[in-house]
Amino acid sequence: MGKMLLADPNRVDVKIGALLRKFETKVRVYPPGTCPITAQLSFLEASMNQTCGKCVPCRDGLPQLAEMLRSILNGDATMDTLKEMKSLAEFIRDSADCAIGYQSAQDLLDGMETFKIEYESHVRDHICPSNVGQKVPCVNLCPAHVDIPAYIALIREEKYADAVRMIRKDNPLPTACAMICEHPCEERCRRNLIDDSLNIRGLKKYAVDHAAADKVPVPKKNPSTGKSIAVIGGGPAGLTAAYFLALMGHRVVIYERHDRLGGMLRYGIPNYRFPKDRLEEDVRAILDAGDIEVVYRTEIGKDLSVEDIRKQYDAMFVAIGAQRGKKLRMDGVDAGNVESAVEMLDEVGNGKLPDYTGKRVAVIGGGNVAMDAARTALRCHAEDVMIVYRRRREDMTALDTEIESAVMEGIELLTLDAPKRIETDEKGNCSALVVQPQMIGPYRGGRPSPVDADKPELRIPCEVVLIAVGQDIVSKPFEEFGMAADRGVFRAGLDTAVENLPGVYAGGDCATGPSTAIRAIAAGKVAAHNIDEYLGYHHKIDFQVEVPVPRENNRVPTGRANISERPPYIRRNDFEHVENSFTHEEAMQECDRCLRCDHFGCGVLKGGMDE
Amino acid sequence: MIHVTIDGMQMEVQEGTTILQAARGAGIHIPTLCYLEGINYVGSCRVCVVEVEGMEKLPTACNTPAEEGMVVQTMSERVVNARKMALNLLLSNHHRGCFSCPSNGACELQELCYRYGVEESTFAGARKQIETPPVEGHPFLSYHPELCIHCERCVSTCAKATGREAITFRKTGMFGIINAPFGEDYKDTLCESCGNCAQNCPTGAITEKRKKKYRSWEVSRVLTTCPHCAVGCQMYLLVKDGKIVDVEAADGPSNHKLLCVKGRSASFDFVDSPRRIRTPLIKNKETGEFEEATWDEALDLVAEKFTDIRDSLGGDALAGFACSRSTNEDIYMLQKMVRTAFQSNNTDNCARV
Numbered sequence: 020m021g022k023m024l025l026a027d028p029n030r031v032d033v034k035i036g037a038l039l040r041k042f043e044t045k046v047r048v049y050p051p052g053t054c055p056i057t058a059q060l061s062f063l064e065a066s067m068n069q070t071c072g073k074c075v076p077c078r079d080g081l082p083q084l085a086e087m088l089r090s091i092l093n094g095d096a097t098m099d100t101l102k103e104m105k106s107l108a109e110f111i112r113d114s115a116d117c118a119i120g121y122q123s124a125q126d127l128l129d130g131m132e133t134f135k136i137e138y139e140s141h142v143r144d145h146i147c148p149s150n151v152g153q154k155v156p157c158v159n160l161c162p163a164h165v166d167i168p169a170y171i172a173l174i175r176e177e178k179y180a181d182a183v184r185m186i187r188k189d190n191p192l193p194t195a196c197a198m199i200c201e202h203p204c205e206e207r208c209r210r211n212l213i214d215d216s217l218n219i220r221g222l223k224k225y226a227v228d229h230a231a232a233d234k235v236p237v238p239k240k241n242p243s244t245g246k247s248i249a250v251i252g253g254g255p256a257g258l259t260a261a262y263f264l265a266l267m268g269h270r271v272v273i274y275e276r277h278d279r280l281g282g283m284l285r286y287g288i289p290n291y292r293f294p295k296d297r298l299e300e301d302v303r304a305i306l307d308a309g310d311i312e313v314v315y316r317t318e319i320g321k322d323l324s325v326e327d328i329r330k331q332y333d334a335m336f337v338a339i340g341a342q343r344g345k346k347l348r349m350d351g352v353d354a355g356n357v358e359s360a361v362e363m364l365d366e367v368g369n370g371k372l373p374d375y376t377g378k379r380v381a382v383i384g385g386g387n388v389a390m391d392a393a394r395t396a397l398r399c400h401a402e403d404v405m406i407v408y409r410r411r412r413e414d415m416t417a418l419d420t421e422i423e424s425a426v427m428e429g430i431e432l433l434t435l436d437a438p439k440r441i442e443t444d445e446k447g448n449c450s451a452l453v454v455q456p457q458m459i460g461p462y463r464g465g466r467p468s469p470v471d472a473d474k475p476e477l478r479i480p481c482e483v484v485l486i487a488v489g490q491d492i493v494s495k496p497f498e499e500f501g502m503a504a505d506r507g508v509f510r511a512g513l514d515t516a517v518e519n520l521p522g523v524y525a526g527g528d529c530a531t532g533p534s535t536a537i538r539a540i541a542a543g544k545v546a547a548h549n550i551d552e553y554l555g556y557h558h559k560i561d562f563q564v565e566v567p568v569p570r571e572n573n574r575v576p577t578g579r580a581n582i583s584e585r586p587p588y589i590r591r592n593d594f595e596h597v598e599n600s601f602t603h604e605e606a607m608q609e610c611d612r613c614l615r616c617d618h619f620g621c622g623v624l625k626g627g628m629d630e
Numbered sequence: 631m632i633h634v635t636i637d638g639m640q641m642e643v644q645e646g647t648t649i650l651q652a653a654r655g656a657g658i659h660i661p662t663l664c665y666l667e668g669i670n671y672v673g674s675c676r677v678c679v680v681e682v683e684g685m686e687k688l689p690t691a692c693n694t695p696a697e698e699g700m701v702v703q704t705m706s707e708r709v710v711n712a713r714k715m716a717l718n719l720l721l722s723n724h725h726r727g728c729f730s731c732p733s734n735g736a737c738e739l740q741e742l743c744y745r746y747g748v749e750e751s752t753f754a755g756a757r758k759q760i761e762t763p764p765v766e767g768h769p770f771l772s773y774h775p776e777l778c779i780h781c782e783r784c785v786s787t788c789a790k791a792t793g794r795e796a797i798t799f800r801k802t803g804m805f806g807i808i809n810a811p812f813g814e815d816y817k818d819t820l821c822e823s824c825g826n827c828a829q830n831c832p833t834g835a836i837t838e839k840r841k842k843k844y845r846s847w848e849v850s851r852v853l854t855t856c857p858h859c860a861v862g863c864q865m866y867l868l869v870k871d872g873k874i875v876d877v878e879a880a881d882g883p884s885n886h887k888l889l890c891v892k893g894r895s896a897s898f899d900f901v902d903s904p905r906r907i908r909t910p911l912i913k914n915k916e917t918g919e920f921e922e923a924t925w926d927e928a929l930d931l932v933a934e935k936f937t938d939i940r941d942s943l944g945g946d947a948l949a950g951f952a953c954s955r956s957t958n959e960d961i962y963m964l965q966k967m968v969r970t971a972f973q974s975n976n977t978d979n980c981a982r983v
Contacts, residue, residue, distance in 0.1 A: 072780065072799070072806025073674045079719040082756035082804075103752075110715040113688045113708070114676045121687065 048207040050621075051159040054147045055134045059127065060088045066123035076111040077120030084108060084127060091138065094145030101138060105131060153621040155628055157204040157219060162541035164629040165189045167204055167219055168617035169566040174222055175610035176567050179230035184564040186223065187237070190540050191262035191308070192255055194232050194301045195284050197224040198293040198598070201418060201535045209614050215579040218609050224582065224598070225606040233303035238562050240309035241268035246554050249274065249332040251319045254282020255536045256338035256527030258305050259543025260550070265309030267551050267558040272332070273311065276318040278369070282340050283528070284536060286368035287361065287388065289395045290594040295368075297596075320496025329500070334522040334550045337497060337509065338543065341490040341528040347383065351441030352486075355448035360384065360392035360487035367395055375401035381452045381479055382406045383438050384487030385415035390425045392485045397428055397591050404430045407479070409437035409457050409469050424597070427587040435459065435469060439476060441484055452479045490533045508532050515546040516553075524550060569615040577612055580605040632698040637705065643696055649680060650691035653704060660704050661713065661742055663720075663832055664781035665692040668886075669791050670830075672782050676716045677742060681706045688712050710746070717743050722751035723758060724833070725776040733834030736846035739779060740833075757805045765812045770823055770838055770895050773810035778835035780806050784827035791888055796820035797827055810836060823891040829879055838895070844870045853880055856893040857955045860979075861885065863893050874898040940972055949976030 042065075049058060067081035087104045090096045104127075111124035131138060140148045157167040165186055173182040186193040200220050208216035246269045250257040253275035261271045279285055280302050285295060305311070319328055319339075329335050344359025346352065360382060363373065373396075380396040382389050385408040396404045406425065408415060411434050415422055426432065436454035444450040454477050457469035494507040502517050502525065503510040509525040510518060517523040526542025528534055551558050583599045584590065590597045601609065621627040631642045636653050643652045648671075653660050663675035673690035680691045683701040688709060691702075703709060721743060728734050743749070758776075765773040785808065788797040796819055800809045810827075811819035828836045851866040864882025867874045877897055879889040900906060910928030911920035923931075939947050950968035952961040961979050968977040 068804045070804055072801060072804070073672060073782070075674065075676050075716045075719050078780070078804075078806065079723060079756065080715075083719065083722070083753045086754070086756065107715065110712055113686075114679050114712050114716070115687075116673055116676075116690075 044211050048156065048209060048211040050153045050209075051156055051207065052150075052152045052154040054151050055130070055137050056088065056092055056141055056147075059130045059134065060085065060092065062130075063088060063123065063127060066119065066126070069119050071119070074116045074120060076115040077117075077123070080107055080111045080115075081120070081123055084111070084124070091141050094141070096142050098139075098142055101131070101142060152626055154626075155616045155620075155622045156207040156209060157217075158617070158622075159629050160206055161189075161204040162535075162538045163190045163544055164541075165204075166566070166617070166628070168613060168615050168622070170226065171217070171219070171222055171610050171613045172567040172569065172615065173564070174226050174606065175570075175613075178567075179226045180235045181564045182223075182226040183230050183232055183235045184238075184562055185566075186226070187232075187235075187304075188560075188562045188564070189544060190537070191259055191305050192284075192301045192536070192540055193223060194227045194297050195255065195293065195536055196220070196540070197227045198297065198596075199284070199288055200537050203535075203537070209616055209620075210612055213574060213614075214576040214612070217612055218579055218581060221580065221582045221601055222606060222609055225601045227297075227300070228600045232300040233307075234300075235304070237262075237304055237308045238266060238560055240266045241558055241560070243270070243310065244268040244554070244556065246270065246333040247272065247331075248550060249328050249335045250338060251328070251335065252282060252338040252340055252527070252529075253277075253280040253313065254338060254340050254527060254539060255284060256340075256539035256543040256546070257282070257336065258302070259540045260336045260338065260524075260526070260547045261311050261543075262305045262308045263544060263547035263560070264550060265311050266560050267547070267556065268309070269551070269554070270310040271312070273313045274317050274319050274323070274328070275313060275315050278315055280313060283342075286365045287391070289364065289367060289391050289398075291394065291398065291590065291597050292391070294596045320493070320500075325496055325500035329523065333554055334524065336515075336543075336546045336550065337502070337517075337523065337525040337529060338527045338539070338546075339493065339497070339529045340539075341492045341533045343491045343493055344486060345489040345491055347438060347486055347488055349438055349440050351443055351449070354441050354443040354484075355446065356482060357441055357449050357484045357486070360388050360485040361490055363485055364388070364391060364395060367399075373399050375399045375483060377402050378482040379403045379480060380405075380483040380485060381481040382485045382487055383452075384408065384489075385410065385417060386487060386489070387417045387421055388490070389415075389485075389487035390417045390421040392487050393425055393430045394428060394591075396483070396485065397430065398594055401483070405433050405479070405481075406430060407433045407436050407438060407452065407454060409435065410467070411435060411459055414459075414466060424584070424587075428591040429587070433479070435472070436477060437469065437471070442478070449482060449484050450480065452481055452484055453477070454479060490528070492529045492532075494529065513545075514549045515542055516549060522550075522553060566617070569618040570611075572614050572619065573611045577608065579612075580609045632696060634696045634698075634700045634702065636702040645695075647696050648692060649682075649689070649694050649696050649700070649702055650678060652696045653691065653702070658704055660691045661745070662692055663738055663742060663779070664783060666783050666786065666830055670781070670783045670786035672786070675720065675779070675781055677713050679709055679712050679716075680704045681709050713742075714746050714748055717746055717748040718751050719753065720779050721748060722753035723755035724779060731777065731834040732837050732841035733777075733831075734845065737834060738832035760802050760805055760807075762802075762807065765810050766839075767814035768812035768816045768821075768823065770840070770891075771810075771812045771816075771821075771825060771828055771836065772839055773808065773812050773836050774834065775807065777833050778808055779833055780808065781832060783830045783832065784808060784810070784836050787826050787830045792822070792824055792826050794820045794822060794824075796822070808835075812836075823895065824889065825891070825894045826879070826888050829887070829889075829894075838876065840876055844868070844875045849875060851878070855882075855957055856885075856889065857897055857957075858890075858892045859954055860958055860961070862958060863889055865889055865893060865897075867898060874901055936972065940974075945973030946976065948972040948974045949978075950974070951977070952979030954980040 063085050070078045072078045108124040108127045112121050115121040158164050170182040170185040183193050202220040204219050205216040210217050248264050248269050248271050250261050250273045253273045261273055264271050281298050344361035378401055380401040382393040393404050393406050435457040437457050439453045439455045441449050442451040456472040456474040458472040459467050460470040492507040494504050498504050509530045511525040511530045515524045515526040517525050524546040526546045527539035584597045616622045641656050660678050663677045671693045673693045678691040679688040681703040761775050784797050785799050789795045796811050798809045800807050811821040825838055828838050849868040849870045856863040861884050863885035864880040866878045866880050868876040877894050879887045881887050910923045912923040914921050950964050952964045965977040968974050
């Protein structure tokens, strides 16, 4: 026997680490609009390069699959090539020894199904389908396609009001998005190739912190068209549509069932995440845009009929959101102090704070609403707040940062515990939540699903239960009016038009199911544009803001500046905003990290920027 | 004992039996290429795949243990197609210069491709671009990478059967390659030149160079015992036109299809040497030259001289030493003669190393 050695700290597997992390990032930030067949080839080549070289299917078969894929991309393939590729991939899937072989083949087979159209386009026409073409990542991934590089450049030039104008070109709620946007724009930021995503939301917050939206004049509206449009619901989708329609010169009437505008931004998101005085800034600016009337405390379908509204106006935009908390079916769910989290937050939005002094609160659910409800309960003096969720923490749909903030404030996460029933005291009030411990099991519908663990039930004593397991749409009156819906979600096209009802449009949560503010804003923008076209116009709005000339890319790897928060032990006691602002240095450094993809790379090409 | 059904035949086998062993025990043929009983069961060639009810994949019979209630199909359409695809891929990277290959007619890849009707590969081999030149610096052995199917039989043979680990598996980027120590520097390697790798190579990739001098169908095999040490390895002499041309290890109780360098490469080429002594010789005292004699003359002379010494000086003046190339039986006879005829206990031999 030779000598026995410890692992060499300079061995290649250690040295390769940095390269692989870069590789991982490169894959994660794949530019939007890339040909999926090239991505499949890169993936397949990465797979085949991982072969140990032992077995025939993997070591000899994967390179042949790659060769076939290359021939497809080269335009040398026929439909028979697809058949041969499928049969070779099936052989590898069935007979390879380890996952390097069989899973690579399975992934190719899956891709052949998913990208069927793209494969056939390459084979038949030797070209990608027309929708393939690289786009600027942040602009593309923002549902409202806000010109992000432009407003970051304006912030860098310290032109904050212009930055707000630039945002409002596509999104009239810059303050809302500065505070609570889930920022899909940051996901594939090209800056990752050097260090990390830009903190886009942080910069937007810096802009609105220095130029309040209601202090930045809105563009001049077009002459009145004489057309009037009903917007049902004054949430982000409705407000956005109203803003753009008013600027185009149309008269807009918003029907809002609450006392105030904002929808879930006001009645769903607690003040500590988005202070209501800041929401007012956006609302005031929007109402300044033109001829907008708001009819408060009026619920369409209840106070006024949908049909009458449709008859009164030239067009109608339905943006009623998903307002009703889903119920859980379990014993004791009707007990006292068992509430829907959405309704509790709605009350809080109306200024009616519950008093949880001395009470233990259990929140059921793992989404952002559950986090909001739990953190709000804490601020309503609850003795103890816990979040009960039947899956694992990593399966929660809430943003990581929201979960983290809740935990930091002292909220306990009870994961892998499925609610079974609620026990009541002699007065019929909730006294405990009984849960059945779970174990995580096989994937169903793309997510691992929990199954009952072989463990006894657990009794969690509590005086309040808040249920945050999703929201429903109050769709019935609209369905009766003739709007088609799937399980309450209105069926509207990508243009937000409702089929078979000319002039009726729907968007936001009511047409997608509960989702993000920025998706609702995008729907409002799209609806306004298409309603204008429907009414026979083709309005353009002059936003009067110019994009600064780009500076040279700063290639020095620099850390991403994060927004700091007030200390958890202080902030958990009040409803004041938890986030701090960037300092000037932080904001400028962050701006300098922007690579101006609108100018460098595909952004200058026709079609490189989404509009 | 566990119960399995293979191709509809129910059987009872020992726990731990592989599907391949179970099938072979029942006379059901499953083809193999990389498998070598007791030595190589890495499952690299995938030619022995079978279909098992309830299993998503097609498992390799050579290294999948039979399990209670298993229902196996060895020749279903799916299985046959998979084998054909595996052979198709193997063939894509195998140079088909069969006419000039010393293993022509004895090549297991050739045989399987023939049996499964795989005449040409439908693929252009991916690894042809990275091929390295043949390794031929060794006096007996050579490695031709262009014929290699990377089954690992040689690597496992060298590591497990011979115990040398002289042949290793290396990587050239994504491809694997056999690092065969048959270059000019073979003496500096761990290789003992035993040639067990060559005998176990399923193709013509590793061969004894002398194999070029005959075709597999021209030889007959004669089973014999190795003439060297007393281990008693069983081997076949390969005979072409009345002459020994090569040696192959036989499955003897002491050698199990293995031979050492002496047995394989130093056991037969002297047979036809012109310098070989073919009759007894007696030295003519007057001329000092050896002269041919009959066996009777030679034996009479030796017996007389030994008897004289024994009778005049006693048995202890004599000793008998057997040659290590003798068989155990011959050595036994020699010591018997020393003890009974010489009346001496002075007897030994060098055949214990």
